[in-house]
Amino acid sequence: MPNNHFKRGELYSFITGKASIAIARRLQKKFNGAGLNLTIEQWSVLYHLWKADGISQQELCKATFRDKPSITRLVDNLEKAGLVKRVASENDRRINCIYLTKQAQKLQQQSMDIAEETLNEALDTVDPEKIEICKQVLQVVYDNLK
Template sequence: MTTNFEHAEEFFSFLTGKASAALGRRLQRNLKDEGVIITSEQWSLLYYLWIEEGRTQQELAMLTFRDKPSISRLINNLEKLKFVMRVNDKEDKRSNLIFLTKQGRQLRDRCMRGANRTIQEALEGVNYEQMLRAKDTLEHLYANLK
């Protein structure tokens, strides 16, 4: 089924640019307010490590929808900040497992406060049904393009 949207270009521009960029900028500002100077991209990688450490770079790439070079760059920068460390996978010598350092673990609470505030600010004035509709629309869009 095809649908002709009169304002499809505006929708595409908003979806791929404005909303995502605004969320990223606000997250970085809210993290800075919590005393954490990292990018929204670095936050997304740390988030998945707070859920489960010892993930491979490939797993992190899939979870964050990034390519391998981007994940390597993010991990390199987080290593320089001493928030993560690479450990050779004993079962697969070609692979690295990514673990949080003590400093990386200590960031969790401050980062989650900043992220939760960002979500609250983004959803201000949006009721639950609107949020579910938007989520369903984005999931449908993603499924179509997968």
């Protein structure tokens, strides 16, 4: 029997990711409350564009851990909202480079502040060493399954 054998009652919340769902909901509420008309999923795309503007949809797939159709539709909606635009690559016409609009650039500071605030609320009273261990475990889980 593997040493990580799980007791029945402990299995559920690990699989369902209750904690990350709670974080996402809190963040969404804060976005709404701040008048940011933005879903968490859209924000996750902008997050990577703020780090590297003009990357392709394929690169957004890898970065956000989503499949191609999901990114197609997120970019569709971001484009409708006037936050990004698709520009066909000069070198390879299969590729769309995704560029932030000025409007999207304005959202960076505020939304990142809200995200950080949310995480601080989530991790309030938690020993920083335990947070570090938790992050390590989640990273190994991800690496084990990807």
